[in-house]
Every structure is written in C-alpha cells, then in structure tokens.
Amino acid sequence: MELLVPTVSDIIFKYTWTIANYKKAISKKHNFDSPSFDLNVNGIHSTWNLSIRFWKGPEGKRIRNPVVLCLNIQNCTVEEVEQAKVRFQFAVFNAEVNYWEYCHVSRTILELRSSSDIISLGYRDLCIVDRHLKKNGELSVMVKIQIIQCDSEKHTLSQDMARLLKHPQSADTKLIVADENLEIQVHKCVIAARSDVLANMITPLEGNELEEKDVLLDDLKKKSLIDECNSSDIKHKLELRDLSKDVIEELLRYMYTDHVDNLDTLASELLSLSLRFRLQGMKELCERSLTETITPENVATRLLLADEYGCDILRRASLAYCEENAMNITKNFAWKMMEQVNPELFNEVCEAGMGSSKSSNIDSE
Incomplete structure (x- = not known):
C-alpha cells in the first residue's frame, strides 16, 4: 500500500494487488480475495480488501470475462458513529505499454461504526485481455481510496468553517451568480482574507438598489422596505454572474475550508479561477488532480x-x-x-x- 498525498486532510491511499498466473488461477478458483490492508486516518482505523467475482449466464454458468472487481471494508474501529465520504478509483495494469488504465472515480457515503461486518462499497466490471497480462501470466489491479469525514464530525477549523458557510447567520455580503434566483450569503472578511482580487470586487449595498426593484411601491411601503434593508446584516455585494452554481459552490468550499469535492469534473474550470482570483492553494489542488488522472x-x-x-x-x-x-x-x-x-x-x-x-x-x- 502506498500513501500518495502527504497532507492529513487529503490523504489518498493506493493499494496494488498482484495475481500470479491469472488464467490458470481462474480456471481453478471461482472467487479471489486480496490480502487485507489497513487504513488509519483521523482516528478511523479500518481494514479493507479487494475481491474478484464472476457473473453468471442465463444457464447459471460462470462468465469469465468481464470480471467484477469489488472494494470491501472488512472491519472498522471509531470512537463514535460518524459519516464519511469514500472516494475510490480502480485501475488495471497494461503490461504491453507499462501504464495503468484507470476506471471512472466512484463515491459513496458510509456510516462508520465499530464493526467487524464486511461491507462491499462498490464494484466495477473489468475486461481482462492479453495486454493486461505479463509474460509470466501475472495480473495487477489497483485501487485508490480517499476517506473524507463529513463536516458535522470533528471540530477542526476547516469543518467549523464549512458549517459557517452552510449556516451563515453572521454573513454580511450577498454573492450574486449567473442564476438570477440564487443569492449566496457570505462573509466579507473571509473572502477578502483569501483573495485580494475578490476583495476589490466587493461593493457596498446601497438602499436605492432596493428602491429600483419596484418603482410603483407607495412611499410608506418603500420606506419600510428600505429601513428593513438598512437594518439587515447584509451590507455588501459581490457579483460573479459569469460563474455557474456548481463552480461557485466549489470555489466557496475551497475559500472557507481549503477543500474541493468535485475536482474530477471541475478541475479545469477551477484551475482557471485559481489564477483569476490568485488562489495558489486551489491551483495546486487542481494541478495535482489533473496530474493523477x-x-x-x-x-x-x-x-x-x-x-x-x-x-x-x-x-x-x-x-x-x-x-x-x-x-x-x-x-x-x-x-x-x-x-x-x-x-x-x-x-x-x-x-x-x-x-x-x-x-x-x-x-x-
């Protein structure tokens, strides 16, 4: 097993399983299980393995190709029950050109509790052909695993900041995006601390903006609404109308927590924004994701x-x-x-x- 990323918050583990003389082995065995391997991260102690299973045809006969590669958690030990996101990606080694053929990334949410029950988290069909076998008949498959604890678990700074973003009671700025029906409440001090470019884009929210919404309001009702606006905690605005909701959510997640959840699909867009808004840390996350895939x-x-x-x-x-x-x-x-x-x-x-x-x-x- 190999540790791919040195920082605790983004630890990714890689486990490689080698099966000797694969063709001969499948002619004798109906099931394969890898040796167990342990993952210990952020107080979560768990044991895992990979397994290969086979589909059956209409007549009940075993189908040897494609095979089913499964990821299983065999046991887990935690101090208290908590939820975590598990991100994993299978790969099979191409022996002809010496590189890994990666499958799509899969995700699941798992309730972690101390247990010795075996849980299968996911599987992928793999067609094993001649290019995957070395001259000695050896087959190598691999899985990358990342365990991401959900925001409600432990009171780290990033998790507390994620709650602040999710429940912005003290927000003072509204973020206006491409979707006209969506306004996100954020904190000017956080945005300004993370990006001097965005800090310069924040402007005061004036009372006359509220008046312009409906010039037909009578004076009494208009005055009431303006007073309500002036008494609100929202005093500023930040307009990013060229960005979609999905991109904005990941941008804010990074700015509040130093994490990004959907790099698999948004790395290229976020890389562009990292330079636009001078977010060096987000650039490094995007670059690492693009390099790994x-x-x-x-x-x-x-x-x-x-x-x-x-x-x-x-x-x-x-x-x-x-x-x-x-x-x-x-x-x-x-x-x-x-x-x-x-x-x-x-x-x-x-x-x-x-x-x-x-x-x-x-x-x-």
Missing part, C-alpha cells in the same frame, strides 16, 4: 492547460507520460489544435518521445 485520451488537453496556466508539475508529468506511452497515445482533436496554435509545445512533445509521429495526423472525421 492523465490518460492517453486527455494528455494533449493536459499539456495545453499546463502551458496556458503555467503548471510546471502537470507539464512535466504529461511530457513524461508521452515519453513512456508514445505508442498508445490517442491522436485526437486536442493534438491538432496544439500543432496549429502552439507548435513549440507540439515539437517539445515530439522530442520527448513521439518523434516517430511528428504530425498529429487527424482524420477528417
């Missing part, structure tokens, strides 16, 4: 992002990936775009190991 299909896009936003780690990782997997790189539209708009980067990639494929050679379709 490089595939033959997206490596060109990763290189373009790294070049545009000055992500040196992502750039070096993508170049190394191209060098190691040159024969397996998918030549998609991103390569054509790179060749046309950034020929220097394209040539650098070619020199890194794709020299035999000096042109992007995109089909007309």
Whole structure:
C-alpha cells in the first residue's frame, strides 16, 4: 500500500494487488480475495480488501470475462458513529505499454461504526485481455481510496468553517451568480482574507438598489422596505454572474475550508479561477488532480492547460507520460489544435518521445 498525498486532510491511499498466473488461477478458483490492508486516518482505523467475482449466464454458468472487481471494508474501529465520504478509483495494469488504465472515480457515503461486518462499497466490471497480462501470466489491479469525514464530525477549523458557510447567520455580503434566483450569503472578511482580487470586487449595498426593484411601491411601503434593508446584516455585494452554481459552490468550499469535492469534473474550470482570483492553494489542488488522472485520451488537453496556466508539475508529468506511452497515445482533436496554435509545445512533445509521429495526423472525421 502506498500513501500518495502527504497532507492529513487529503490523504489518498493506493493499494496494488498482484495475481500470479491469472488464467490458470481462474480456471481453478471461482472467487479471489486480496490480502487485507489497513487504513488509519483521523482516528478511523479500518481494514479493507479487494475481491474478484464472476457473473453468471442465463444457464447459471460462470462468465469469465468481464470480471467484477469489488472494494470491501472488512472491519472498522471509531470512537463514535460518524459519516464519511469514500472516494475510490480502480485501475488495471497494461503490461504491453507499462501504464495503468484507470476506471471512472466512484463515491459513496458510509456510516462508520465499530464493526467487524464486511461491507462491499462498490464494484466495477473489468475486461481482462492479453495486454493486461505479463509474460509470466501475472495480473495487477489497483485501487485508490480517499476517506473524507463529513463536516458535522470533528471540530477542526476547516469543518467549523464549512458549517459557517452552510449556516451563515453572521454573513454580511450577498454573492450574486449567473442564476438570477440564487443569492449566496457570505462573509466579507473571509473572502477578502483569501483573495485580494475578490476583495476589490466587493461593493457596498446601497438602499436605492432596493428602491429600483419596484418603482410603483407607495412611499410608506418603500420606506419600510428600505429601513428593513438598512437594518439587515447584509451590507455588501459581490457579483460573479459569469460563474455557474456548481463552480461557485466549489470555489466557496475551497475559500472557507481549503477543500474541493468535485475536482474530477471541475478541475479545469477551477484551475482557471485559481489564477483569476490568485488562489495558489486551489491551483495546486487542481494541478495535482489533473496530474493523477492523465490518460492517453486527455494528455494533449493536459499539456495545453499546463502551458496556458503555467503548471510546471502537470507539464512535466504529461511530457513524461508521452515519453513512456508514445505508442498508445490517442491522436485526437486536442493534438491538432496544439500543432496549429502552439507548435513549440507540439515539437517539445515530439522530442520527448513521439518523434516517430511528428504530425498529429487527424482524420477528417
């Protein structure tokens, strides 16, 4: 088992399971279970394993391909019952080109309690073919696991700040986004402390803005509403009308807690915002997520992002990936775009190991 991320709040574990002489093994066994491995993080002590199971056909016969790779928690010890989000991702090793083929990331919410009951958290169908087997018949599968304790559990600073965002009784600023029906209440001091760019975008909320909402109100009712507005704690506004609700939620989550939940789908957008609002920590989170999820299909896009936003780690990782997997790189539209708009980067990639494929050679379709 390997620890991938050194910070306690974002610990990701990687466990690799190797099965010797796989084809021979499945002809004799109907079930496979990996050795157990332990995870200890933030007071949660748990034991896990991987297992391979098989589907059955209409006649009850075992289907050998695809197989079902499962993640199971075998036992758990906690001081008190609490909820946690578990994020995991399976992969199978491609022995022909020496790289991991990753499955989509899966998430589940688990109620953690001291128990020795086995719980299966999720599974993925895997087609095991010749490219996955080494010359000696060995198969390697892997899982990455991240345990994220829910906000209501322990009173760390980030969890208390998350509650402050969720229940903003002392908020003094309204955040206006693309959805006209949504106004999010936030705290000017938090926003200003995190980003000097956003701090300069916060403006006073004046009483005449309320008057403009309905010029047909009679004077008595208008005065009442203006007085109500002036007595409210909301004294400022911050307009980010070009951002969607999902992006705003993750941006605020980072600014209050230093965490982002949906990097799998929003890393590219948040990377752009991290430079726009000078959020170096969020940039590092996005860059790390993009680096960990490089595939033959997206490596060109990763290189373009790294070049545009000055992500040196992502750039070096993508170049190394191209060098190691040159024969397996998918030549998609991103390569054509790179060749046309950034020929220097394209040539650098070619020199890194794709020299035999000096042109992007995109089909007309």
